[in-house]
Ligand SMILES: Cc1cc2nc3c(=O)[nH]c(=O)nc-3n(C[C@H](O)[C@H](O)[C@H](O)COP(=O)(O)O)c2cc1C
């Protein structure tokens with residue numbers, strides 16, 4: 073059975089799953105219940121400067137039948153007095169010595185303020201400190217949160233102040249509200265942080281109510297930008313994580329990275345590990361399903377690790393990083409085409425329409441008698457009726473014209489009905505970099521490109 077224990081920059085926890093700093097970690101009583109449910113650690117809801125919250129502070133993006141594909145919040149850091157938070161953290165750590173208790177902090181950009189909060193956190197017996205340079209709303213307007221995280225020089229300066237006094241591990245949490253996530257991460261490395269974490273929430277307006285014309289959520293008829301999180305942000309988080317783990321400076325620094333942003337299932341968790349995370353944080357999924365989610369996360373991850381032969385979390389961490397490539401290094405001769413499994417196909421024709429209107433017009437509708445039907449020639453009123461399904465034309469891909477764009481695969485509603493299969497292209501493997509090196513004119517001039525295509529047999533239609 074896989075060993076889920078981790079040692080993250082010296083912070084030990086029985087599994088890699090920590091609650092992210094957010095509403096599920098607002099109080100000692102809550103985290104106590106979370107630890108009873110099995111969570112390996114918790115990052116306490118950010119403590120620091122005095123704040124007042126508004127009510128009606130979460131918006132959500134529902135899509136189809138999926139509730140909370142993303143959440144948007146205009147909540148601030150902890151609005152409970154700092155003394156109460158510190159007392160509860162002390163009690164929690166005493167009760168749960170084997171769990172990771174990390175405290176998120178955010179104060180004004182003054183060395184004394186940071187020195188003071190770091191000392192107060194250390195006095196609680198907490199295992200680590202997370203620096204919140206990410207909150208994109210409310211605090212950023214006051215010069216904190218993402219106002220710091222977006223400026224690498226500020227990240228470096230404040231982290232240096234923290235490192236002057238900190239004796240427990242310090243995790244620098246990054247904001248995704250920046251063009252190049254690598255720059256603040258490098259600043260963390262330069263300042264001597266012990267670890268990095270990402271991503272905090274993404275600036276967003278989640279919607280406008282078409283009845284009242286107000287933003288959602290609306291606070292007395294007014295609203296504003298808030299932080300976006302949940303399943304919808306996972307691809308952005310994964311890309312930022314991979315960017316850090318493939319950056320020479322960040323990767324060579326050896327700083328461990330705590331990954332978060334949309335983790336809901338064990339499959340999400342495994343993907344974050346494969347792209348370089350060595351601890352995982354979860355917020356929105358817990359706000360949606362509760363602390364019991366931890367059972368599925370641990371069971372699923374552990375079963376998958378057993379099936380794949382991974383003994384420890386460290387064995388999984390970064391295993392897919394060697395697959396991360398730049399476009400210029402991809403094989404331009406690789407050829408895949410779409411294959412439809414006609415036994416599974418329900419003849420909904422979504423693939424046909426997608427290919428016809430948005431791809432390369434290479435799916436034919438073939439009638440039961442073998443004739444190619446004119447587009448939409450069948451009786452649309454029969455759509456979905458079982459008795460009419462045998463008489464409907466079925467989609468057939470013309471291999472020679474398929475460019476392998478994968479649009480039909482993506483729109484098909486039936487699992488495994490369309491497969492992308494590799495076919496020999498008849499061309500030598502070659503990358504854009506290699507073409508540029510061998511004959512730079514090809515990559516700079518359309519006429520030369522045309523000649524090259526003719527020479528190697530690339531037909532564009
Ligand atoms: C309602 C809400 C409040 C949050 N409050 C904090 C906070 O106080 N400090 C912090 O560092 N991050 C805060 N976050 C960000 C989360 O810690 C996390 O970075 C983000 O939600 C991405 O993870 P997720 O997709 O699992 O939710 C908050 C997120 C939400 C949704």
Ligand code: SF4
Pocket residue numbers: 409410426427431432433434435469473474475476477478479480481
């Ligand atoms: S992969 Fe693209 S080009 Fe090929 S059949 Fe599907 S939609 Fe058409």
Ligand code: SF4
Pocket residue numbers: 412416417418419420421422423424467483484485486489490
């Ligand atoms: S989208 Fe899928 S199910 Fe629908 S017609 Fe195409 S292959 Fe069949």
